[in-house]
Amino acid sequence: MEFQNPVLPGTHPDPSVCRVGSTFYLAVSSFEYFPGVALYRSDDLVSWEQIGHCFDRESQLDLSETETSNGIYAPTLRHHDGTFYLVTTDVGGQGNVLLTADDPAGEWSEPIQLDAPGFDPDLFFDGDTAYLSYADGPTLAETNVKQATVDLETGEVGEPSELWRGIEGTFAEAPHIYEIDGTYYLITAEGGTHVNHMVVAARSDDPTGPFESCPSNPILSHRGDPMQPIKATGHGDLVSAPNGSWWIIFLGIRQQGGHPGWHQLGRETFLAPVEWVDGWPVVNDDELVTLQMTVDSLPGEGTAPQRAEPARATRATFDGETLDSAFEYRRNPDESAYSLTDRPGSLTLYGRTESLDDHGVTFVGRRQAHFDCQVDTRLKFDPAEGAEAGLTVIADERHHYEIGVTQRDGSTVAVVRLRIGDATETVVETPVEGTEHSLRVDATADEYRLSYHDGDDDSPVAAATASSKYLATEVTGDFTGVYVGPYATTGEDATPPASFDHFTYEPTAEE
Structure with a gap:
């Protein structure tokens, strides 16, 4: 089975994905554009249909004074006990906020402001406890991942603790936590969101850490090959399919003009398969991700995958x-x-x-x-x-x-x-x-x-x-x-x- 990357072409940065039954849902950053946070639905992770936006009312999002490339950053989309949750950062506005919906294609709630600094929030449920993880630091280069419990009714956040400093000690952002077979995994974006971008993995016996770094980090990076057609790969989110296969959705850019090149289409959404080896995620058999991908199968396979709506x-x-x-x-x-x-x-x-x-x-x-x-x-x-x-x-x-x-x-x-x-x-x-x-x-x-x-x-x-x-x-x-x-x-x-x-x-x- 073949599919073409990017699966969401044009500016679709910071993708976050979750699955409910056999259906996948995906959200992306929208920055200064309104409505905010485009939402997509798919059965195969390749053919994405737009179903709406999370922010579609001025009461939810006021961008009137927002500078270009500020506004809505890095949403995390999750589903828990019948409710969809979205946490994101309104840079230059409300800060970190939480929205909920029973139906992602329907109306989303008014935002609840989260009592936490920083950006790139993640929401993780462990039993009755909800954890908010986010990137914060005195400068962008010194960001690290912090974590606290969060009250989803009020937005009140507990006392934060440092969760992860990054494998290079700089630009640790975009955290996502998962529980898989009793082990807790932390996925982060590091290296800055341009050509040194990468995805890093760590694991722990507890959602609060301490986290052990994957010995083969970064698990995804194109930073070592300046002539690759796909660059700046990072900001990944893992998801499992009903057939037990695993995938990573992540951002990248397609630079033109040789070295150093340029990209006018923004950061786009890419897809790659994931295998688990010795308890660690391995992306695309540890090979570079390509524009034309060949995989054994895709979720929901039955017909050839169609190009996503933005590509039409x-x-x-x-x-x-x-x-x-x-x-x-x-x-x-x-x-x-x-x-x-x-x-x-x-x-x-x-x-x-x-x-x-x-x-x-x-x-x-x-x-x-x-x-x-x-x-x-x-x-x-x-x-x-x-x-x-x-x-x-x-x-x-x-x-x-x-x-x-x-x-x-x-x-x-x-x-x-x-x-x-x-x-x-x-x-x-x-x-x-x-x-x-x-x-x-x-x-x-x-x-x-x-x-x-x-x-x-x-x-x-x-x-x-x-x-x-x-x-x-x-x-x-x-x-x-x-x-x-x-x-x-x-x-x-x-x-x-x-x-x-x-x-x-x-x-x-x-x-």
């Missing part, structure tokens, strides 16, 4: 009452700026004074999940002076490219603008006619081509290319990953709305 095309015609679940907003949306009913069959955006350089811009988009893809939309817009609407590829407020339509000195023009750090340049400005505009982005691993098309003519009226590496973590310093979608901003006078009658995202090459 999005063809939105905006005919329904809600947006496709692939779409997310940069921070909490002003709901008055978005409508599916004002112009039926269209997504109508009402621009505000905030631009793509600001928090609060009117924008909604989906993850870029393929290096090679095409995105296009049809825009109906008659801009007032200075107003603008279009299609953007965005990493953060200081790194984005857009093809838009605006008015300059009484004339409607198509513009291609590049924002790279402190530099902003309009590289194309071309007069265009009418109020209906076709916009397109063609992406490859190396570049983005942004273009304006006239009617049904495939030849662009205006086009420009820009390097993908300037939207990558190695340049931006942020690690959320690239999103693509429509945006709108207001002008000096009252601005008519911008309506998009479709949005299409399609992969253009096998990956």
Whole structure:
């Protein structure tokens, strides 16, 4: 049986997985995007269907002042006695919080703040006792794992004790504890969350330790091979299948451009098999994890595994009452700026004074999940002076490219603008006619081509290319990953709305 890594492509970092019966559930970090913490369901650990988000109400999560790559970090998803639990960190906001649900595809509770510092919380149940483990330290490089009991009704946390300092004494984070056949295992992420990332294992006779380090640590790392297509492997979570097999879900990146390379798609979710040898987990027979994996079988085997929803095309015609679940907003949306009913069959955006350089811009988009893809939309817009609407590829407020339509000195023009750090340049400005505009982005691993098309003519009226590496973590310093979608901003006078009658995202090459 073969499957393709990553199993959740595009920005799906810090994955956490649990199993209920024969069904697996998975949660990932969402940072500054809303709704927060995307949830997926699968029967085979490869074909993932999105079932919702844990944070879907502003009362649960206020991201209005959240900086890029802050917000929701490293959820842990667990199921115990019929209840789903999620613990996570709202960085720059509420701190460590707990949410619960009877049905993960339904409504999740309001968050309970946990009386504990640090980040990357883990929840482990041992009989009637619930333990909270988390990373904490005076600096990121000096983090270690602490543990305390936790009252799940009140969020009150007991006196913490140090559980683990890491095999290198630095960057010990993302703890997960498991009880397997009477032995307690601790899995941590160490080495920092870039190319030195790794997964480390330890075990004990008690959930409070002391923990013995695995003699073959790290149990998963690609740090020794800079030319590997998968790098920065770490932040793993173990799960067993109904047939008794074991697996690890973990994050990694696919860098482009050789050494040192860059990655614009964010940190993605990967899968590998686990065997137990002499009481220790061995990942992928102690070999490097590959993009194309061959295993004896997968859980729920019966048909060939399908590609996860994020790897599929999005063809939105905006005919329904809600947006496709692939779409997310940069921070909490002003709901008055978005409508599916004002112009039926269209997504109508009402621009505000905030631009793509600001928090609060009117924008909604989906993850870029393929290096090679095409995105296009049809825009109906008659801009007032200075107003603008279009299609953007965005990493953060200081790194984005857009093809838009605006008015300059009484004339409607198509513009291609590049924002790279402190530099902003309009590289194309071309007069265009009418109020209906076709916009397109063609992406490859190396570049983005942004273009304006006239009617049904495939030849662009205006086009420009820009390097993908300037939207990558190695340049931006942020690690959320690239999103693509429509945006709108207001002008000096009252601005008519911008309506998009479709949005299409399609992969253009096998990956």
